[in-house]
Amino acid sequence: MNPVQDEPERALFAGASRRWVRLVPWVVAFALSVALLPTTIRVLTVDYGLNGSLAAALAIAQTAPLLPAVVRPLYAWYVVFAADVVGAFVLLTVDFPAQRLWPFPPTVIVGYTGLCLALGLRAPRRTLVTVWLATAGANVVLEFFRPSGTGGNGVLLTVLGGVALVLGGALRERYEAQRRLAEQETISEAERGRRTxxxxxxxxxxxxxxxxxxxxxxxxxxxxxxxxxxxxxxxxxxxxxxxxxxxxxxxxxxxxxxxxxxxxxxxxxxxxAPQPGLTRIGQLVEATARAGVPVDFSPCAAQVPEAVGLSAYRIVQEALANVVRHAPGASVRVSVTEGAAAAGAAAEGAAAEGGRRLTVLVVNGPPPEAPLAPLEEGGTGHGLVGMRERVRLAGGTIDAGPLPDGGFRVAAQLPLDRRDFT
The missing domain is CATH 1.10.287 (Helix Hairpins)
Incomplete structure (x- = not known):
């Protein structure tokens, strides 16, 4: 067992998103240490008749490592395991009542079980198996030294420790599986967005x-x-x-x-087939109206560069497709106008360099009934991705998002005076 390789220097639950979850291991470890330290000293001195100084030293070695076990449970197990075995042999030097359990007082079993749980949450399966075999082997050896007439609890420690190790390991593997699944979903979503x-x-x-x-x-x-x-x-x-x-x-x-x-x-x-332009937007509107969507269309007869006309056509096409798909029956207003860029829009990009620009506006109201699927938001849908790419290519700006009344608005501005269009 190599602690450097098996245990990263991170506290248990350090990756949890909620602060109170990250604090749980520290609270439990602190409570165990504070509760078990004086209790162990009292049990060793009063119930087993051990010298006070020696009892205090053993109690500290058996309980104090529980707190740093939140970060380094394997190191803590080395100390506690050695202290528990040494404590069992120290108890052989005193004449304790026959009805007392040997080799481990009850407080030792509680602390060791909690430590095994922390170790199971952190260490790999190979380390857990080695820890359990060491625990079982130590109890087998100690059984040869058990005083006659005393009750042995080594088997109980072996069983409880094994259960804690298995439980902690199962929880850790389940968490790792969920984390890897979440990472793969994130990667897949990013790849899907990139592919789109x-x-x-x-x-x-x-x-x-x-x-x-x-x-x-x-x-x-x-x-x-x-x-x-x-x-x-x-x-x-x-x-x-x-x-x-x-x-x-x-x-x-x-x-x-x-x-x-x-x-x-x-x-x-x-x-x-020839690429469409502004003159084909009217056909889109007619086809959408035949699908049962009332459309109010304001056409534009301006002469624009072919690339701009194509971009405007595709923007209207994607916007109307989204209305039919996500808000069937909602009224739609489509407007394509040509004019001078607004003075305050100069900071928005090349679409507002003070020259002419083509404004494409598609606004739909709320559907008569609740939509079957949410409108595409945040650029995750193919439609909005295509709109943004076309507007970016043209050097314009686009604003797409839901309206307070439940509708959706797509507004794009495409510059008409860029040199690369000529």
Whole structure:
């Protein structure tokens, strides 16, 4: 038994979340020490006739280690076990009444049982088995020295100590199993959140590929046809346009290879369709209304960058899907407006740099009946993760959360004047 390896320097229940639970081992150990120390001295001196000084020394060795056993139960067991065995031999030097139990007074059995319980809560199974074998072996040896006519209680100590060790070990293993399960659940939840985030980012990247590919195709066509559309071009200018077209075609090829990594067989077919924008939000609203959700829609006819229009469409799509899923029958207000950024919003990020911005607002009231499932909160759902990623990509801001009346509100601001949109 190696105490350094078997016992970390932590008190029993130190990992408990509640303070009173962490204090329980100290209170119990202190109560046992305070109660058993004078009682043991009295029992050894009065009942067994042992010298007062020797009785006090034995009592201290047998009870004082119970307090530090909260942190180091194995060290405490070394001291108490040795003191109990030595005390049994010391009692052989005095002439105590035959009706007294030997080799251990009752107070020794109480203290040793409590110590075995603390040891079971801390030490591994191998150490517990070794401790019990040492206890049983010591009692077998002591049985050969038992005075005739006296009652022996070594078997009782062995049984009670073994029960305490098994009980403590079972409680410790149960706690460890629960702790590992909680850790695995935490890790799994973090992995699920990370996987969800990566899936949403890949989805956004796949969708934005079509937007960027369109612009790159326009650049390629314009560069290739410049020599035929424009008169009087010098050879150097023609060569420059040819170089631009070649670079654009190479970039398109690289993007297609990258997209092949992001796409899979299940998603490839659906992603070949043109990406939606602001003009398709009305179709979303109509489909939601057909599902039995009353929707008040305020459309926006502004010309916005394709990436912004795509982000706005997906935000409305996810918000309406959440309403249908979590608040069926609730009234919804969808508003998409274009205007200048508010003066006080400049600190919120790039969405409020003093220029134009697109505001997407989806607000639903409480459902007629209690929702079957809670609204997605705290970014744990796929919908809110996708919304936040799209808004972050656009350099905007989003505010999503429940309302006091039981509804839910999603408000996003997307900048329209960012250079990377042009």
């Amino acid at each position: 985030l990566l899936e949403e980012r890949a989805r956004i990247a796949r969708e934005l590929h079509d937007v960027v590919a369109h612009h790159m195709s326009v650049i390629t066509v314009q560069a290739d046809t410049a020599a035929y559309r424009l008169n009087g071009l010098t050879p150097e200018v023609r060569e420059e346009f040819t170089s631009i077209a070649a670079t654009a075609r190479e970039s398109l090829g690289e993007m297609r290879r990258l997209l092949g990594v992001l796409r899979n067989e299940e998603t490839r077919r659906g992603e070949l």
